[in-house]
Amino acid sequence: MKDSKKILSENKVSITNPRIIVLESLLENRNPITVDELQSKLKNKVAKSTLYRVLNDLKNIKVLNEFTTPENATVVELIFEDETHHHHLFCSDCGEIIDIQMAANFEKTLSKEIKRIEKKFNFTIEDHRLELFGTCTDLCKNCN
Amino acid sequence: MKDSKKILSENKVSITNPRIIVLESLLENRNPITVDELQSKLKNKVAKSTLYRVLNDLKNIKVLNEFTTPENATVVELIFEDETHHHHLFCSDCGEIIDIQMAANFEKTLSKEIKRIEKKFNFTIEDHRLELFGTCTDLCKNCN
DNA sequence: TTAAAAAATGAGAATTATTCTCATTTATTC
DNA sequence: GAATAAATGAGAATAATTCTCATTTTTTAA
Known part of the structure; x- marks a missing residue:
């Protein structure tokens, strides 16, 4: 199908x-x-x-x-x-949005930190979102 | 003044x-x-x-x-x-938004990871935002 | 397989958040 | 303190999203 x-x-x-x-x-x-x-x-x-x-x-x-x-x-x-959790990178010049994969060890540290926050605030955290904002140094494909 | x-x-x-x-x-x-x-x-x-x-x-x-x-x-x-960079925790039950401070060692790991991403994508990253979504286990002050 | 019931669609009206316009008021400059 | 520049209020305009409802499509189950 x-x-x-x-x-x-x-x-x-x-x-x-x-x-x-x-x-x-x-x-x-x-x-x-x-x-x-x-x-x-x-x-x-x-x-x-x-x-x-x-x-x-x-x-x-x-x-x-x-x-x-x-x-x-x-x-x-x-x-x-097939895709694992990913984050987004926004170019403020051209508006392009790039999917990014963070390094595995970073994700591990993030998970641990999230567990700490859950305890501290007595929260159940179901999801998170990390967004990076900037500009491409070389012009990215839509920047010109 | x-x-x-x-x-x-x-x-x-x-x-x-x-x-x-x-x-x-x-x-x-x-x-x-x-x-x-x-x-x-x-x-x-x-x-x-x-x-x-x-x-x-x-x-x-x-x-x-x-x-x-x-x-x-x-x-x-x-x-x-006087405040350092902070992030937000959203309660989907009551809509409350809580300012959270991540642990210093987490922020350090995040900075490093951001530097890696900057190189990898040839980007200058100016800002980032991390948001956590969930629900308070005990009812939070607006939940009742 | 087909008739009845349930769910989804199209078209455009309604709603909501935000921006714009422009005549008037307020702040700054010199 | 007069002239110039900037900001404001009121409401109209715009844009994204949701809603309404008559019609069409899909599903169910006999």
């Missing part, structure tokens, strides 16, 4: 055209994309209101991650099964 | 009533506050458009930090001179 349909059926949500179209589009490249860009890409294929609904559905079944750029654009990206 | 006026004059922006009112309000308690709450607090004292302008001014002179909750509410908090 095609990936998009598989994702939907595995998560017990009904298989509909808009959902397939949105998923295919997100599967095409593994990069984060702004909702705005996605909307342009799918113009005349999926209604705006449906796009937002589908994105919500995908968030609910936890195959989609949503976050906000420093410029307040909403960005989405599929969560791939 | 009062703190609010001092902040403005030190940063060479003109001293006006709305700026003083907003600053006093933020100085009152050191906790993050949503723009929405701030707006209610200052109703009939500062026009909505002015509030947004003042917040922008404060961001520009780098005494105000702005970020977004997982529920997409915009939150602001003053940056106090």
